[in-house]
Amino acid sequence: MRVELRDVTVRNIISGITLDACDEVVGIVGPNGSGKSTTLRCVYRALEPDAGVVLLDGADVHKRHGVARSLSALTQESQVEFDFTVAEVVEMGRLPHDRDPARDARVVARALDAADVTHLAARSFLSLSGGERQRVLIARAIAQEPRVLVLDEPTNHLDIRHQLDVLALTRGLGVTVLTVLHDLNLAASYCDRLYVLDEGRVVASGTPREVLVPELVAEVFHVTAHVVAHPTTGVPQLLFDQEVTP
Numbered sequence: 001m002r003v004e005l006r007d008v009t010v011r012n013i014i015s016g017i018t019l020d021a022c023d024e025v026v027g028i029v030g031p032n033g034s035g036k037s038t039t040l041r042c043v044y045r046a047l048e049p050d051a052g053v054v055l056l057d058g059a060d061v062h063k064r065h066g067v068a069r070s071l072s073a074l075t076q077e078s079q080v081e082f083d084f085t086v087a088e089v090v091e092m093g094r095l096p097h098d099r100d101p102a103r104d105a106r107v108v109a110r111a112l113d114a115a116d117v118t119h120l121a122a123r124s125f126l127s128l129s130g131g132e133r134q135r136v137l138i139a140r141a142i143a144q145e146p147r148v149l150v151l152d153e154p155t156n157h158l159d160i161r162h163q164l165d166v167l168a169l170t171r172g173l174g175v176t177v178l179t180v181l182h183d184l185n186l187a188a189s190y191c192d193r194l195y196v197l198d199e200g201r202v203v204a205s206g207t208p209r210e211v212l213v214p215e216l217v218a219e220v221f222h223v224t225a226h227v228v229a230h231p232t233t234g235v236p237q238l239l240f241d242q243e244v245t246p
């Protein structure tokens, strides 16, 4: 499914954001406060742009019917306030769909397994650690069987193994994934294309190899980076000098 943002503007926070993603993993990177979460909020309809439009397969996401069945989001606001079990939280992913108990149970079991939380199914969500909660919320998003998955910092709280697992898992779904990532090396490894935001605007876009060059990294993040090829995959990876550039 194709997601397109055309000239999306929200107050003075983001301005003229244009991007698209279709059946690929697209990363949004940029410094703190550059407008990444605000951009995603417009996609998962927590915010309506002041100008511009967000389209899902060509239809305005704020007017289209059935968006909840097509799009799921793991966001900074994704939380569970009441004391549900893990299994119940993941079952909530099925709510936008017509009920089919046997199929729902299979999908939920697969999602629990994929996010490595089957052993936690009977536990209270509120008793879990930050990383365990994050994996349960990922399982819920997967259980929704979305065609577009919107992720705001999905690796938050996760240890390195689960960071790699979650990114491989979401990539393996074969759907459109639009994700904010802070770790530029994970972004280079898992994203087909990247958009770089700075001060509410897109300042670069392209493949990780095209975008993650020392000049851009210095200009946007104010650090000196050296690009090396990953020894087994050849993917560009960044090594940083310790001094911050002005």
Ligand SMILES: Nc1ncnc2c1ncn2[C@@H]1O[C@H](COP(=O)(O)OP(=O)(O)OP(=O)(O)O)[C@@H](O)[C@H]1O
Binding pocket: 013, 030, 031, 032, 033, 034, 035, 036, 037, 038, 039
């Ligand atoms: N509701 C709001 N009212 C006023 N300012 C806001 C609001 N939401 C976001 N901002 C401001 O807009 C800017 C962009 O915020 P946003 O959360 O989109 O950035 P971000 O790139 O996701 O940042 P981070 O990397 O720190 O998560 C920030 O300066 C933030 O303080």
